[in-house]
Amino acid sequence: MRATESPRRKSCVMLTSLPTDVNESRASAGLLADDERDAGGCGSPPEGEKRDEGSCGDDEVSRRYGNRSKYLRLVGLIFAVILLTLISISSYMKLLLSTSNISPLDIPxxxxxxxxxxxxxxxxxxxxxxxxxxxxxxxxxxxxxxxxxxxxxxxxxxxxxxxxxxxxxxxxxxxxxxxxxxxxxxxxxxxxxxxxxxxxxxxxxxxxxxxxxxxxxxxxxxxxxxxxxxxxxxxxxxxxxxxxxxxxxxxxxxxxxxxxxxxxxxxxxxxxxxxxxxxxxxxxxxxxxxxxxxxxxxxxxxxxxxxxxxxxxxxxxxxxxxxxxxxxxxxxxxxxxxxxxxxxxxxxxxxxxxxxxxxxxxxxxxxxxxxxxxxxxxxxxxxxxxxxxxxxxxxxxxxxxxxxxxxxxxxxxxxxxxxxxxxxxxxxxxxxxxxxxxxxxxxxxxxxxxxxxxxxxxxxxxxxxxxxxxxGSAISAEPNDSNSSFPEHPHQIILLYIRTEKLAKFANHPMGFINRTSWLLQNNPALPLISLTRSQWDSNQFVPWVPTSQTTETWVDIILNNLDDGAHPFHLHGHDFYVLASYRSEHGWGSYSPYASSGSSALKPKLNLKNPLRKDTVAVPRRGYVVLRFRADNPGIWMLHCHVLFHQASGMAMGILVGGNDAHDNLDLVPKESCQNVD
Ligand SMILES: [Cu+2]
The missing domain is CATH 2.60.40.420 (Cupredoxins -  blue copper proteins)
Structure with a gap:
């Protein structure tokens, strides 16, 4: 009996050297070869063969397992050939379908x-x-x-x-x-x-x-x-x-x-x-x-x-x-x-x-x-x-x-x-x-x-x-969704007039203006506005403040009046906006002010609240205006500027301060000296 126990134990040790759960799962998935199952139970004789007690001796074992190992090698070989064939076919199919087949592959x-x-x-x-x-x-x-x-x-x-x-x-x-x-x-x-x-x-x-x-x-x-x-x-x-x-x-x-x-x-x-x-x-x-x-x-x-x-x-x-x-x-x-x-x-x-x-x-x-x-x-x-x-x-x-x-x-x-x-x-x-x-x-x-x-x-x-x-007359394919449904009136209106001008006081050099401010890089101290309190910002900075609330949404209208003869594409950083109205005057000048009580600029535009475009850059038509509405939900100082490079660089730029306080003296949320980030 001692002689029969020893090889059985060896055989079982060899198989159980795989973690138990792996073998279990392989078995349950039908992945264990018949030989492996059988080898686990050396005590059972092959079907139709009566085994004498003690016949699982050393010689018998080595003969049986010698044959079995040849058999295993053959099965392994067949498996390998099938596997290689499958891999080749799948690669070929992938190549054929590569333009349409999306799979989460690693980026080359x-x-x-x-x-x-x-x-x-x-x-x-x-x-x-x-x-x-x-x-x-x-x-x-x-x-x-x-x-x-x-x-x-x-x-x-x-x-x-x-x-x-x-x-x-x-x-x-x-x-x-x-x-x-x-x-x-x-x-x-x-x-x-x-x-x-x-x-x-x-x-x-x-x-x-x-x-x-x-x-x-x-x-x-x-x-x-x-x-x-x-x-x-x-x-x-x-x-x-x-x-x-x-x-x-x-x-x-x-x-x-x-x-x-x-x-x-x-x-x-x-x-x-x-x-x-x-x-x-x-x-x-x-x-x-x-x-x-x-x-x-x-x-x-x-x-x-x-x-x-x-x-x-x-x-x-x-x-x-x-x-x-x-x-x-x-x-x-x-x-x-x-x-x-x-x-x-x-x-x-x-x-x-x-x-x-x-x-x-x-x-x-x-x-x-x-x-x-x-x-x-x-x-x-x-x-x-x-x-x-x-x-x-x-x-x-x-x-x-x-x-x-x-x-x-x-x-x-x-x-x-x-x-x-x-x-x-x-x-x-x-x-x-x-x-x-x-x-x-x-x-x-x-x-x-x-x-x-x-x-x-x-x-x-x-x-x-x-x-x-x-x-210019495109409309959204999605009706304004409930997550961003507008209040009937915005919480705040920012009324802007944009224009390129040659002023005698600036020696007739053409410059871009927004509400009579021509933007220049902040100087003295020459630091970005994010790092300074409002009292430190110089006179070339035009930055309206949009107060926000922790509990309710804040919606802001930007009315951009273009007093020039060509379109100005305006880009807002940090937010998308809805284009509620866009107007281009063919004759004369068209501008709009919600505060005007008479004259052409008092004419209220029809606002599209149903399916307005959602954008981050919009052309303000020549001699016309756009009414934009955005949800001020991203605290920070965000630029609003013309994307014509030469207009932007000659001053047609401003900022909007969202959240915080008007003094911008609560600088805890931002790096105090962003220039120190440069290492
Ligand atoms: Cu421009």
Whole structure:
């Protein structure tokens, strides 16, 4: 008996060396091989075989288990072959379905620091990757950015541009709602300029000091220093955003990039909901061949008579096509012509044509633009921070002003011979003098035909403008929800008048004004307002206070009257607002004051309280006004400013202090000296 017990015990020890629960669960899942089950009960004879007492001796055991081990190896081999076959089939299927199949995969290392595949790609639309974000849990995403500058030829003309990690435009950030972003930026410029980054459209809830607004929330990060931006993205915020410099006019020389917050899948991903298979980002904007600093100097000098500087060119994702012979002799440029065949199609060829979501950002400095498509349709999906809008398929969409975003569903007829081009027409409203260098209407190949014809030889469809979707009269696809239903009257009204003026007391230099204050960087003490009490703010700071309550919501109306001849796209930091009314006067001047008792400005507009657009940037029409309503639920000092770079830089900017007290002397909530954050 002793001899029979020993091998049994050995055998049992060998098997139970796996944790009991593992074996149990494997067994219950049917994963234990028959041999394993049997080996666990060495005492039972094989079926149909009568075993003598004591027959489980050493010889017998070694014979039996020797045979069994061969058998096990064979079974293992068969298992391995089946497993390998399954893995191969599944990889192949994944490859086939990769554009439509969303799975919560790990982000490939080359994408962690932005769109690493952009340069390698033959298309220059920035391919987005919702599949890495929509179905995972929220997490912290960290980037390390080195900011430098160097010469590039974006449209064939040599210009010094800002680079982030060597890229222009900078890396695209992709994430999901609820993620925490940690972006360490290091100023490695060779000049003495400071830098800062603003996260355009993100609420920055409880993170006022991370907003990047130089003069309001931080000092510019000096040369050779690193600053770390750390903030959470709201759980309910998703859509198309962008990041850009908020110091001096660096945005105009390329310090910007895309920021896309993917909507977490709640049973359905956005791809499934809208039926698109590709998600592509287009950063489109006007472009100057002189540096933005030189352009601003010209604009604010008396030489320009207050006329806005007209751009020379336009870029899509940092690529353009300037015709060298069109350069103005007075402004010579170093230029090499880029042929139309030298630029690949934005979306590639139509052999892999799929319904595409185009996310378009106006990253420009001055001009709005209209987008047209030669073959196919755009259906507007969303505006700014991801709020759905009602829209039907159309051939063109506009005007999209600097700072605004629109998401479009792109549909192109699925025929081999079809090519389609994207028409970009810069809006001439702010072009008060001709710039012979500029071609304001340009065409980029969107989808190339699979037929092997040079792009320039292809027959192009003329742009059919018959069905233009006017973004200015868009309405929300969602009725105003109960969470944000408005009170009948706002708790506070901020009445503003915006204007560019040349005043004798400022030697006739054109400047931007809001209610007669032209913003300048806070000086003496030269610290951001967030770090100072109101009594320390100088006379160039116009910052109304919005008191808030712990127990009730605070709703504020901003009435923005535009006394100029061109539109001013205004952007509010830290909050979205509802556009309750927008008015543009064709004749004379149109403004509105709820306090006027007579005259045209006493005419009360009809407010849209049912389905107003929700935005963070809005064009205030020329000689007109907008009525905006926002819920003041994010304490801090938030900028409100024109997004035309030269208007903003010449003073068309202000702040709104939300919460706290009017004296802004309770600085406990904010870093006392935000400039000390620079280490
Ligand atoms: Cu403006």
């Amino acid at each position: 290392a080359e994408l962690e620091d932005g769109d690493g595949d952009r340069a390698k790609n033959s298309v220059f639309g920035i391919q987005l990757h919702p599949e890495y974000h929509a179905e995972r849990v929220a997490k912290t995403i960290t980037h390390h950015w080195s900011i430098t500058s160097d010469y590039r030829f974006p449209d064939g003309v040599k210009k010094s541009v800002y680079l982030v990690n060597g890229q222009f435009p900078g890396p695209t950030i992709e994430c999901r709602s609820g993620d925490r972003l940690v972006i360490h930026i290091t100023n490695e410029l060779s000049t003495d300029e400071g830098v800062s980054i603003h996260w355009h459209g993100l609420h920055m809830r409880n993170s006022n000091a991370m907003d990047g607004a130089v003069g309001f929330t931080q000092c510019p990060v000096p040369k050779s220093r690193t600053f770390s931006y750390e903030f959470d993205i709201d759980q309910d915020q998703h859509g198309t955003f962008w990041w850009h410099a908020h110091s001096e006019v660096q945005r105009g020389d390329g310090m910007y990039g895309g920021l896309v917050v993917h909507r977490p899948s709640a049973g359905k991903t956005e791809m499934e909901e809208y039926g698109y298979e590709r998600d592509v980002l287009l950063l489109i904007g006007d472009w100057y061949h002189r540096t933005a600093g030189e352009v601003l100097d010209w604009y604010t000098s008396v030489r320009g008579f207050g006329n806005e500087p007209v751009p020379d060119s336009l870029l899509v994702n940092g690529v353009g096509r300037f015709i060298c012979s069109m350069a103005v002799p007075a402004r010579p440029v170093e230029c090499s012509d880029i042929t139309i065949d030298g630029i690949s199609a934005l979306l590639g060829s139509n052999k892999d044509l799929a319904l595409t979501r185009l996310r378009v950002v106006n990253v420009g400095s001055l001009a709005g633009f209209t987008l047209g498509i030669s073959s196919g349709t755009f259906t507007p999906l969303k505006l700014d921070g991801g709020r759905p809008i009602s829209g039907s398929p159309s051939n063109s969409v506009g005007v999209l002003y600097p700072g605004e975003r629109v998401d479009l569903l792109l549909k192109v007829p699925n025929q081999d011979a079809v090519s389609s081009s994207l028409h970009i027409n810069l809006d001439p409203e702010n072009f008060k003098f001709p710039n012979p260098a500029l071609r304001p209407n340009q065409t980029f190949s969107l989808i190339s035909s699979v037929q092997d014809i040079p792009i320039s030889d292809r027959k192009r469809h003329a742009l059919d403008n018959s069905s233009n979707f006017d973004l």
